[in-house]
Amino acid sequence: MQIKGDKWIPILFITPSIVAVGIxxxxxxxxxxxxxxxxxxxVIPDYTLVGFENYRKLFANMRFQIDLxxxxxxxxxxxxxxxxxxxxxxxxxxxxxxxxDIFRNLFLLPMAVSFIVSGVIWxxxxxxxxxxxxxxxxxxxxxxxxxxxLTCGWYTDPNIGIRAVAIAxxxxxxxxxxxxxxxxxRGIPLELREAAAIDGANQWKTFYYITLPFLKPITFGAxxxxxxxxxxxxxxxxxxxxxxxxxxxxxxxxxxxxxTFRGNHFAQGASIAIILLLLVSLLIIxxxxxxxxxxx
Amino acid sequence: xxxxVTRLLIYIILAIFSIFYxxxxxxxxxxxxxSFAEISLDTMWNLPISFNFNSFSLAxxxxxxxxxxGVSGSFLNSVFLVIPAxxxxxxxxxxxxxxLTKWRFRGSDLIFTMILFGMFIPYQSIIIPLVLTxxxxxxxxxxxxxxLVHVIxxxxxxxxxxxxxxxxxxxxMVEASKIDGANFLGIYRWVxxxxxxxxxxxxxxxxxxxxxxxxxxxxxxxxxxxSQPITVALNNLAGSYIVQWNIQIAxxxxxxxxxxxVYLFLGKFFLRGLLQGSLKG
Numbered sequence: 142m143q144i145k146g147d148k149w150i151p152i153l154f155i156t157p158s159i160v161a162v163g164i165x166x167x168x169x170x171x172x173x174x175x176x177x178x179x180x181x182x183x184v185i186p187d188y189t190l191v192g193f194e195n196y197r198k199l200f201a202n203m204r205f206q207i208d209l210x211x212x213x214x215x216x217x218x219x220x221x222x223x224x225x226x227x228x229x230x231x232x233x234x235x236x237x238x239x240x241x242d243i244f245r246n247l248f249l250l251p252m253a254v255s256f257i258v259s260g261v262i263w264x265x266x267x268x269x270x271x272x273x274x275x276x277x278x279x280x281x282x283x284x285x286x287x288x289x290x291l292t293c294g295w296y297t298d299p300n301i302g303i304r305a306v307a308i309a310x311x312x313x314x315x316x317x318x319x320x321x322x323x324x325x326x327r328g329i330p331l332e333l334r335e336a337a338a339i340d341g342a343n344q345w346k347t348f349y350y351i352t353l354p355f356l357k358p359i360t361f362g363a364x365x366x367x368x369x370x371x372x373x374x375x376x377x378x379x380x381x382x383x384x385x386x387x388x389x390x391x392x393x394x395x396x397x398x399x400x401t402f403r404g405n406h407f408a409q410g411a412s413i414a415i416i417l418l419l420l421v422s423l424l425i426i427x428x429x430x431x432x433x434x435x436x437x
Numbered sequence: 438x439x440x441x442v443t444r445l446l447i448y449i450i451l452a453i454f455s456i457f458y459x460x461x462x463x464x465x466x467x468x469x470x471x472s473f474a475e476i477s478l479d480t481m482w483n484l485p486i487s488f489n490f491n492s493f494s495l496a497x498x499x500x501x502x503x504x505x506x507g508v509s510g511s512f513l514n515s516v517f518l519v520i521p522a523x524x525x526x527x528x529x530x531x532x533x534x535x536x537l538t539k540w541r542f543r544g545s546d547l548i549f550t551m552i553l554f555g556m557f558i559p560y561q562s563i564i565i566p567l568v569l570t571x572x573x574x575x576x577x578x579x580x581x582x583x584x585l586v587h588v589i590x591x592x593x594x595x596x597x598x599x600x601x602x603x604x605x606x607x608x609x610m611v612e613a614s615k616i617d618g619a620n621f622l623g624i625y626r627w628v629x630x631x632x633x634x635x636x637x638x639x640x641x642x643x644x645x646x647x648x649x650x651x652x653x654x655x656x657x658x659x660x661x662x663x664s665q666p667i668t669v670a671l672n673n674l675a676g677s678y679i680v681q682w683n684i685q686i687a688x689x690x691x692x693x694x695x696x697x698x699v700y701l702f703l704g705k706f707f708l709r710g711l712l713q714g715s716l717k718g
Contacts, residue, residue: 151540158592159534159548165589166555169563169570176565199597213649230454233447244451244702247458252711253700254693255650257668261675261689262461265682270478277478282460312461317711324717374557376652379673398563402657407565414561425557430549 170418175292177411184405195412205413207388208396211303212420215392216371223367226311226317232348234319235326245323248316254355256313261382263309267295267381274336295381302389306381310374317362325343325359366426369421393417469493469687476683492687496674503603505669505680506662508688511670514659515649515695517668518580518639522587523644529588530595530640535629537596539602539611540621549600556593571658572578581665583655594647595640601713602636603629635706644705645708 179194199205230248230280241282251259269292270277276284280292291345296305329352335380337347375394384391401410464481472489499507537549567586568577576582606629614624655666662670671692675685700707 148542151536152528152542154532154621155536155548158529158596161589162552162555162592164560164568165563167551169566170558172566173562180614193616219592226454230451233451236442236444236447238447238451244455247455247707249704249711250462250697250700251458253646253696253707255652255668255671255696257650257652257672257675258689259461260672261685262465262605265481265686266461270480272560277481279460281479282482300594316458320708320711330619339659369557375561376668379652380675394559394561399658401565410561411565412557414564417559418562421559422556429553 151338161364162262173411174415176408177410177415181408182406186407191408196406196416199409199412204388204396205378205393208391208393210392211388212372212374212392213306215303215310216368219310220364220367222307222311223318224363225306225316226315227320230315230319230355231322231326232352234323240433245320248319250316251313252317254313256376257312257380260377261307263312264296264365264381267308269294269297270315273413296385299387299389302382302385303378304393306374306378308392309381310371311376313377314367314370316368321359321363327357329355336341360430365424368380368424372417372420372424385397446464465686465690465693468683469690471683473683476681478682486629487556492683493691496684496691497597503679505589505674505677506670508667508670508674508691510663511665511667512691514664515667516579518583519645519648520535521630522591522648525584526588526591526595526644529592529595530599531630531633531636533592533596534599534601534603534636535625537600538606539624539629541607546666549596552593552596554593555590556597563658564653567636568657576663578659578661580659582642583658583664583666586654586658587644590654591644595644598640598643598710598713599633599636602633602639606632638711639708639713641711642699642706644708645699709716 178190178192180187180191180194182195190324194280231242234244238244249263268278269280275281276292279295283289283291293301295301333351334347337351342350373394374392375398378390378392378395379398382390384395394417397410397413397417400406400413454577467483467485468476468481469492470485470488470490471492472485472487473491475483475486475489476492495507497507497509497512499505499509533552539547571577571582571586574582576585610628614628621625649666650668651666652668652672655669656672659665659669662673665673671685671688674688675682
């Protein structure tokens with residue numbers, strides 16, 4: 142039942158949000174795309190169109206090539222580690238253990254703090270020390286417990302670079318996947334597991350044939366969320382390492398910031414932002430469409 | 438009581454992971470407590486000999502002698518930023534969620550999906566036009582400008598949270614009120630709003646944490662130290678070569694404190710917001 146005339150009032154109330162998102166999200170994205178096709182690579186705006194010139198330059202740029210590679214390495218390490226650690230911790234916590242709350246809260250706590258905070262701390266933890274100082278931070282810890290072979294230069298070593306940042310990111314987000322998986326595990330009907338046990342399936346078989354398939358949609362959702370976080374990663378890199386030696390911990394978002402706001406190459410910066418948006422969209426749009434279809 | 442080998446193994450693995458999660462927090466607390474005489478990078482793992490809060494007070498107040506700013510001013514900026522931004526975006530989210538669940542219209546699902554996209558975009562893709570627009574509106578470099586930005590880009594997540602919450606409120610209640618002659622606002626005021634406390638708790642805690650922790654908007658929109666939020670101030674403190682590392686770490690703890698307190702006292706709602714960000718409907 143709908144009262145006539147009331148039909149337009151709800152639409153009126155949601156209109157400000159639609160207009161705001163329309164302008165600040167979709168309008169601004171179009172505006173940035175336009176800028177990326179112009180010659181505005183100086184302090185003074187110059188809207189002469191140059192076609193794909195900024196994109197051509199971008200992909201020819203060594204720093205951008207390194208950035209794409211770093212993003213790929215970071216995403217693989219970060220997403221798979223978060224999924225595996227999260228699943229392991231969730232399964233262990235689900236075993237009706239003592240102190241469940243303490244473990245769960247501890248693993249989730251890093252989620253609450255800013256990337257800048259964790260970046261500052263991990264920068265000092267992964268500080269490799271020097272000849273005068275000897276080993277400090279994590280290296281010193283390894284030395285003390287006899288794991289000397291694990292000591293390394295961390296983010297000061299170009300061969301490690303972004304991988305050190307990934308460890309800090311895993312510290313922050315693996316608790317999140319744990320929480321997701323734990324919610325999923327608690328959602329599996331008990332009868333299902335009991336039925337499997339009655340049918341003679343052992344724990345591993347139950348896990349493989351009942352639990353894992355049940356957790357599939359959660360894994361899918363987590364990959365989307367973590368994946369888009371790693372494509373956008375910026376704060377953590379800024380606070381922890383910066384671009385690093387030979388750009389070994391540089392990422393597109395940081396390159397965009399440097400290009401645009403330190404170098405005043407606005408059109409070039411806009412082109413990086415658009416590539417970044419396209420990468421995120423490849424991940425997010427199919428996800429949004431499938432969710433939307435399910436509900437319609 | 439007998440503990441089986443598997444049980445023991447479970448606890449051992451959990452304990453090992455606990456060390457990984459505790460280490461940064463341990464360093465943060467222990468370093469902050471040490472006196473300057475004890476501060477040395479090669480003894481960073483040692484417990485402090487006595488309690489001393491000098492690192493915190495220097496990180497908070499800064500030092501004119503050594504020439505660096507403390508985070509106190511920025512801490513207050515963040516407070517003045519986060520409170521209005523959180524409240525306003527929760528109100529928007531609540532109204533939107535109400536419309537999108539109880540007053541659905543043709544195309545409302547599509548509109549919801551399009552709004553939702555806004556929470557995933559890399560903000561780099563809107564930041565140049567955003568700066569130009571804020572300059573035109575004369576709010577660039579100001580806290581009100583930053584509030585505006587956080588309210589607008591907070592619409593997607595707060596709408597999502599309230600929509601997911603209002604789906605659980607029986608539509609029959611709304612229908613019954615409609616038959617009784619209540620209108621759109623009346624139903625919101627007398628039926629929906631009184632039931633909304635959990636929705637507001639989740640949305641506000643989520644927004645509080647993410648606005649407090651935001652760095653990118655603060656960095657680009659408020660370049661002047663007088664209106665910078667705390668994350669930007671911490672990054673400046675930590676990036677300065679004249680600031681000793683114990684002061685940087687004390688600054689990190691001060692920055693982390695409000696969200697950690699929220700998490701410790703209202704963790705249940707924090708978790709709910711977290712799960713809703715990915716598990717829809």
